[in-house]
Amino acid sequence: MVNVRQAVILGAGLGCRLNGVLNGRPKGFLQFGRRPIIEESIAKLIRTGINDVIIVTGYCFEFYDRLAEKYPFVRTIQSPEFATTGSMMSLCMPAPWVQSDFLLLESDLIYEVRALQTLQSSARENCILLSGKTGSSDEVYVGVRDNRVVNMSKCRGAIEWLGGELVGISKITRALYQQMTSLAAEKCKQNRQYQYEDCLTDLSSTTAIHYHRLENLAWTEIDNEQHMNKALNEIYPLIQRRDSETVVSKHVERRVLLNPGPATTTDTVKYALVVDDICPREKEFGDLVEGIRQDLVRIVHGGDAYEAVLFASSGTGAVEACLSSVVPHDKSVLIINNGAYGKRMQQICDGYEIKHIDYDIDWGEPLECNAIERLLTQHRQDISHLALVHHETTVGILNELSTLSHLAERLGVEVIVDAMSSYAGIPIDIKDSGIHYLVASANKCIQGMAGLSFVICKTESLEKTKDIKPINLYFNLYQNYAYFSHKHEMQFTPPVQVFYALRQAINEYFLETEQGRAIRYATLYDVLEKGLQALGFRFLLETEYRAKLLTAIIEPKDTRYAFSEMHDYLYERGFTIYPGKGTLQNTFRIATIGALTEQDIVNFLVHLEAYLVEKEIRLRPQQREPIVGPRSSLGRTIVEQAV
């Protein structure tokens, strides 16, 4: 795992060989610069993304306790028998607090920050940092074979193949740590001086302990006066110089998100977040926003007739912006509710006391256009807007757009579409579809980062809302639009970095092309569908109603099945799946959007199958009929009434 968040520092030791220098301090409180070396070490850990530093204390523990008071991310755990036990006993102490992979350090080290960056960027699990020759006279030599550590010794002669010298900084997985503490429980009975290095060696025959060698790393531990002097005169100044020149760098690992957004992103979109600091009131930033606004409209072929208005918010924020800004106070909106997001539109209207007429059907049921037409006709004088969700991710249904919008057009009703989970995933022609307001966000099929949402508005309609008295400030659509139009700036502080990521994501969308993305997503879905069928899973929706961007799957009835267990099994292997929503708790959901490849889906299916086999969960491949559809009576028993 790259970029671990915890660190454990072994700081219990007595420092016998430095008695004259320490004056009753622990070794970590030796000082060469402005702060004790332990504080410098902590600062380096924080710099490389550590959030949680556990120091195992013993000798003069109160020094470290004061650090824990000063820094909220530091906590201390006492090793009561430190004076008579080895380092492995100390390392067992924080077991209840070690939640994840961690960096393990000794407290008496000075080192370049590059040492931590190297381990944090390394894809190798259980990785020990080695250096070239130090001549410290106190070296721990590390023997290696086949890229693995095999033994360690202070005696060079005991090593066959020399990997390098042990620095005292390692990256340890939680699994290895559990093995280490188990082994230590036994070993310490015989040998209270059992050291963590010995423990690693003992485990190395069964568990791969890797290493990373940094040839010219400047570092030393401070164990005696000779080390002190060399540190003071040579090594510390060298570290200071090199650290000041070290450029921050970051590696990421690929995880496959199968939840319905935020979707998996490309690494280039991730790194697009890293930009020079910029004030968003600068023209340079205004130009960026303007380009994005135009391209968001271009994606749905809005030409010059539409304007995009952006908000720093989740997608729900933009839905709220639209509903609260465009429905005249004396009019109503007809809201179609066949899932959680239709329901949410009703909640928004309830809050603001916007009049709404509801078309409520069971979640997952397809719309009946005739019924909607009847409602529209019946309330003809009252209804100004029709609002619906395009791809309702509650069940993965794709709601019919054009029949409804043409119906609305005939009756002079404007159309609001929540296209959160279809925009840029399914080709949409906003003009042909007769949509007046389309709402979406940056973190779904467009494959940008969360924190930005937008409404693509028919300019003619938007201009008409100018005279509606605003009923809020932040989400008023017209005012946000007017502010940008007049000032070429966002009305409120935008999430600057998320904009740059969206810029990159849009470029990558155009590079893939509308057709290219639609085909890729369709392929991801096909591979998933076939694979799930082969495994014997059943689907909630009939094929014809599926958006094919998210699939709701009936959970196995087997008692050996538990969603959370399946989730965790897959999560550990790099795949994130999603539970059912609301009353549809007997399903789980797999979204096939984002920067995914066919191979990702195949890999997912392989792991899913392995889980089923391991848990001996039996599916019934013969029962493959879909169970929710307009005429499915079985569906009605599974899907409870939504409102």
Next chain:
Amino acid sequence: MVNVRQAVILGAGLGCRLNGVLNGRPKGFLQFGRRPIIEESIAKLIRTGINDVIIVTGYCFEFYDRLAEKYPFVRTIQSPEFATTGSMMSLCMPAPWVQSDFLLLESDLIYEVRALQTLQSSARENCILLSGKTGSSDEVYVGVRDNRVVNMSKCRGAIEWLGGELVGISKITRALYQQMTSLAAEKCKQNRQYQYEDCLTDLSSTTAIHYHRLENLAWTEIDNEQHMNKALNEIYPLIQRRDSETVVSKHVERRVLLNPGPATTTDTVKYALVVDDICPREKEFGDLVEGIRQDLVRIVHGGDAYEAVLFASSGTGAVEACLSSVVPHDKSVLIINNGAYGKRMQQICDGYEIKHIDYDIDWGEPLECNAIERLLTQHRQDISHLALVHHETTVGILNELSTLSHLAERLGVEVIVDAMSSYAGIPIDIKDSGIHYLVASANKCIQGMAGLSFVICKTESLEKTKDIKPINLYFNLYQNYAYFSHKHEMQFTPPVQVFYALRQAINEYFLETEQGRAIRYATLYDVLEKGLQALGFRFLLETEYRAKLLTAIIEPKDTRYAFSEMHDYLYERGFTIYPGKGTLQNTFRIATIGALTEQDIVNFLVHLEAYLVEKEIRLRPQQREPIVGPRSSLGRTIVEQAV
């Protein structure tokens, strides 16, 4: 400049030596993989952050025009006389569209993406990419001296010190481009075959043309059949393999933001945005949010009595959340308005029709507690809340907190404080100060990224709002709080990456310590104040009222002064300053918050002085008295009535 956004590709050429192969296509449409080499080149440009690709076309221009139709980030400019002119004439064609530094490429290249990454990461301006020996038989050798390019030639003998071989990819500043087009206007009169390489050589004696050599870069131009074959058999497969292994990387340049937020951030906070994709409904993310919520409270010493509620929004969003959620429908809020942000609170209340009683004084005037006490007493039955801005950045005034909050406490009124621009910059004890709701955002003195805001709520007060009927959805404080408390998840999709950056920023805050940050900010202000005084600038506010985080400065009356000119002069040198707000247009503003050092302020002052000298702007150092204060009559003439 690192990470330029434009690219110019020279694609006009005839490709005479490839007649048999081209079949009426331009050279960019040769194809080795799935797409023509020009499309592969464009994809690499997009991958490295280019937004705007200009292709200069000539021979078979319609091929490129089709690319421009396919990709919105591509545009084509024809070079009408391409058949009889050299490359420099072509390079002059896009002059009206070249807005910034850009990458210059030839169209007939195949190359590793690393070539672009190297130039994009290089701090060297005007940088030509060179390679080691290619043996292509068509080499352009580049002569160098003192780290600068001095000449280029196809004849090895003409080069004294060989820097390497010209690849045909360069980073050109806008300034150099202007010199090139000017020189070309002359040179082309005599020599229509003037090449861009010759132009660079001609300018190299007066302008530094740098180079970057990549020894083992895999690349070739395709000029003849020999190149074709070598590309097909060797180089293209090598490029494909290496590109698939290339890790995305990104360098940033330091800019000093002196606007009142988003503030300058550390590089470690910037890189903290780059994380593995994660679904924010995962426990791992919930834990991150929980840790941040606790630490946000800890920063203002709220102990267990307060809860932080976070929103994906700008700071204004959180102010709106607070006002719209906590004032009972039958009560009023007393709003103190002595600046734009006090006024904004009134606008929010107007939108929602929340009753408010206004204490309006001139922007920049200090509060008169007696007057506020009179209002509170007068409307005692009606007022449930008092709302004010702590540090009003309109003028940089620090509004009195504790006198007012104790007054409010006596009268049973709860206190809402917009501490947007003071939180984590000035030590605040939320309990001692008697604050019930404190609103702030991630991108000011806490030094995180924009896109996140929060309200720190006294839990006892927040719990009481449970029964107030919500008047919106997204910003309802209690519901957001309850959702997180019950589910350990944010109610609406959070800006995932901005959370990780805030985590890092908070860690760095604690590392610096509350006192450390306060002292650093105070020092930044002192250096600024002394420097501005020495230059003869005058300040809007009397010292005693200044927050000392943002300074409002009276603009020079000199006709040679113009804010936009001064801004642009400093912006080009890496410093962003800020105009006055609203009616206070005769000021400009300098914030001294963010990851800044004393040296940054000193550097800023040096550039500011250079600007004044260059423009011969005279200030009157003798007139140093502050001109706005409670008893300043002059102030009243400058500061117009705000409401």
